[in-house]
Amino acid sequence: MKNRFKVLRAERDWTQADLANALDVSRQTIIAIEKGKYDPSLSLAFKAAKLFDMQIEDIFQADEDL
Amino acid sequence: MNNIQDSSNKSVTGKSSMAAKNKRNVKALATWTSAWLVSLALVAFGPKLLWNYDNVFTLCAIFVNLLMGYKMIVANKQHLIDLDELQQRIHFVAMAFSLGISMVFGAVFGLLEAVRLVEFAPNPSSVLFVMGISYSVAMAVAHRKYS
Numbered sequence: 001m002k003n004r005f006k007v008l009r010a011e012r013d014w015t016q017a018d019l020a021n022a023l024d025v026s027r028q029t030i031i032a033i034e035k036g037k038y039d040p041s042l043s044l045a046f047k048a049a050k051l052f053d054m055q056i057e058d059i060f061q062a063d064e065d066l
Numbered sequence: 067m068n069n070i071q072d073s074s075n076k077s078v079t080g081k082s083s084m085a086a087k088n089k090r091n092v093k094a095l096a097t098w099t100s101a102w103l104v105s106l107a108l109v110a111f112g113p114k115l116l117w118n119y120d121n122v123f124t125l126c127a128i129f130v131n132l133l134m135g136y137k138m139i140v141a142n143k144q145h146l147i148d149l150d151e152l153q154q155r156i157h158f159v160a161m162a163f164s165l166g167i168s169m170v171f172g173a174v175f176g177l178l179e180a181v182r183l184v185e186f187a188p189n190p191s192s193v194l195f196v197m198g199i200s201y202s203v204a205m206a207v208a209h210r211k212y213s
Contacts, residue, residue, distance in 0.1 A: 024084050025150035032152055032212040041151050 002061045006034040008052050023047050084150060091145040098141045102134040152212060160204035167200040168193050 009019050016034075020027040023044065032038035040048070049056045108116075109127045117123040146157055172193040178184045 021083055021085075026084060026153055028209075028212060029150050029152040037212050038152055038155075044151060 001039045001063060002036065003033060004059050005030070005048070008054075008059065009034075012052075019051075022051055084148075087148045088145075091141070091148050095138070095141045095145050098134060098138040102131065102138045105131040105134045156205065156208040156212065159208050160201050163204035164197050164201035168197040171196045 005019075009016070014022075016027050016030045020030045023030075024047075025044065029038065029040075033040055045056050045060060049059055052059060105127065109124070109131050112127050113119045113124050146154060149157065172190070175188050175192065176190075179187055
């Protein structure tokens with residue numbers, strides 16, 4: 001699954017630590033999501049959508065082969 | 067920065083920050099693990115060095131040890147519950163490896179004397195070392211994978 005975490009975070013001038021704190025996760029989790037090494041749970045995806053004030057599908061996109 | 071400034075100490079869920087929870091849980095876990103180790107040492111050395119094998123004192127020491135063990139288990143459970151989802155997954159993978167390796171190692175280690183491959187009676191506590199080492203290695207590998 002692809003995501004726009006890094007772009008959205010950069011647009012808001014937030015650090016990874018800021019975002020981790022706001023989503024109540026570790027910075028390692030933010031790094032892993034940004035690098036595409038980890039797909040967040042649905043609840044974390046909803047939290048991110050609420051924080052970015054966007055729809056989930058505007059942040060996360062399924063891989064082409066799905 | 068907009069609303070993220072407001073959440074410097076509280077997440078969007080309104081709960082206390084993860085770092086603060088983690089720090090508190092690690093402190094509790096360290097405290098109860100230390101207490102458990104001290105009480106285990108008391109069970110191991112107390113009968114010989116302190117109360118000359120008096121069964122009442124030994125039973126009391128065992129009771130205290132079990133109580134400290136219970137508190138340590140509860141503290142560890144709380145520590146795991148309060149981790150975020152990726153950290154929980156890392157621990158889950160490490161536990162799966164550790165449990166599997168310990169089971170496989172423990173089963174064959176227990177047979178070594180019976181099949182006359184070694185002269186000494188295998189000590190079951192050796193499995194604890196295997197468990198600890200395999201858990202640490204699996205944690206390191208999983209952290210590396212997600213970093």
